[in-house]
Amino acid sequence: MGALDLRMARAPYAADAARSRGRVFAEPPSRSRSEFQRDRDRIIHSSAFRRLAHKTQVFVPYEGDHYRTRLTHSLEVGQIARSIARSLGLDDDLAEALALAHDLGHTPFAHAGEDALDALMEPYGGFDHNAQALRIVTRLERRYAGFDGLNLTFESLEGLVKHNGPLLRPDGAPLPVHAKRGLPSAIVEFNAAVDLELSKFASAEAQVAALADDIAYNAHDIDDGLRAGLLDLEQIGGGVEFLAEIKAEIRRLNPDLEPVRVVHELVRRLLTSFIEDAIDESGRRLAASGAASADAVRAMARPVIASSEPMVNVERTIKEFLFENLYRHPRLNRVRTEANEVICNLFHRFMKAPDEMPSNWARAAADFEIGSRGRARAICDYIAGMTDRYAILEHRRLFDEAPDLR
Structure with a gap:
């Protein structure tokens, strides 16, 4: 029997690499790759992407070799995004590029590091990992002779910034999540030069990347x-009815299956359920929308990529279960406290003595006065880019006492 060909013709509402809105700095086209393939490859070859290998997803690297890092999580999100995009006739290269890039702006030590940096940066505009990802791909990566950043296409840049939805109301006012502080300065400044249409949705491919992130996050954290x-199979079965039903089906079909295989089968079936539901619901929404172009998708009043209402409820239940039983577990809380100490100590030390940083970062910070917004942002860029282990090593170099986050 021949191999099954799962390729589909591109739908009219798919992003079209041949009609991309282009790059900030004009470049000749590639002889062998589409514009979105080039974006994906630039992301993969970036320094920020490599550093994700040593940034915490949930468990710090000391916990063991088999837990997900930001890098392995991003690769898994990329696989899910490709599958969904291809099934819907979307550009799977763009969906994959955005899935691989979605965590570039994350700090060391997962959300503990982000929360710490955000609190430290409160007087200077705060910290937002999506805005940091934009800084990375437009300013902080320095790989090319003709420009800073990666010079990604408009479609990739808008997807990085808006994959979770519009940032502004149609009248230009910030949405509630940004009402208190306003939009992150990195987004405001870049948007002044390149209009990312912040009151509109991003492409369907960007929406796919966002949904793929949620799907991967829940399944893989379990x-x-x-x-x-920190979790056990009985606890999961008792805490989430949907998972209990999957586990019962596995046991019915394989009564003597060893526990480790039960776990793998549970996660595999959970992923399949969410992915297939996303394809079905998104297909219904796209068909009902009548969208005949990527711009028509952007102008919609709601996302065209989504889970069905029953699966949204399942996801909500799983998230509540994970917050109660995993993310706030005493063992992780202790690591979170120590990670906060590392980030805070480094930030305050570098604010007073920027020459303690590597020379290129020291020069960037020294261009601004002590206590200034510019100096704080330069130090924030340096710390946000650190891997977990580098942050710990820097802390040990500068302080007599250093948490080991074990």
């Missing part, structure tokens, strides 16, 4: 929580 012994 997997890692079970591996770490």
Whole structure:
């Protein structure tokens, strides 16, 4: 029997690499790759992407070799995004590029590091990982002779910034999530030069990347929580009815299956359920929308890529279960406290003595006065780019006492 060909013709509402809105700095086209393939490859070859290998997803690297890092999570999100995009006739290269790039702006130590930096940067505009990703791909990566950043296409840049939805109301006012502080300065400044249409949705491919992130996050955190012994199969079965039903089906079909295989089968079936539901619901929405172009998708009043209402409820239940039983587990809370100490100590030390940083970062910070917004942002860029282990090593170099986050 021949191999099954799952390729589909591109739908009219798919982003079209041949009609991209282009790059900030004009470049000749590639002889072998589409514009979105070039974006994906630039992301993969970036320094920020490599550093994700040593940035925490949920468990710090010391916990073991088999837990997900930001890098492995991003690769898994990329696989899910490709599958969904291809099934819907979208540009799977753009969806994959955005999935791989969605965590570029994250700090060391997962959300503990982000929360710490955001609090430290409160007087200077705060910290937002999506805005940091934009800074990375437009300013901080320095790989090319003709420009800073990666010079990604408009479609990739808008997807990085808006994959979770518009940032502004149609009248230009910030949405509630940004009402208190306003939009992050990095987004405001870049948008002044390149209009990212912040009151509109991003492409369907960007929406796919966002949904793929949610799907991967829930399934794989269950997997890692079970591996770490912070969750157990009985607890999961009792806490989430949907998972209990999957587990019962596995046991019915395979009554003697060893526990480790039960876990893998549970996660695999959970992923399949969410992915297939996303394809079905998104297909219904796209068909009902009548969208005949990527711009028509952007102008919609609601996302065209989504889970069905029953699966949204399942996801909500799983998230509540994970917050209660995993993310706030005493073992992770202790690591979170120590990670906060590392980030805070480094930030205050560099604000007073920027020459303690590597020379290129020291020069960037020294261009601004002590206590200024510019100096704080330069130090924030340096710390946000650190891997977990580098942050710990820097802390040990500068302070007599250093948490080991074990």
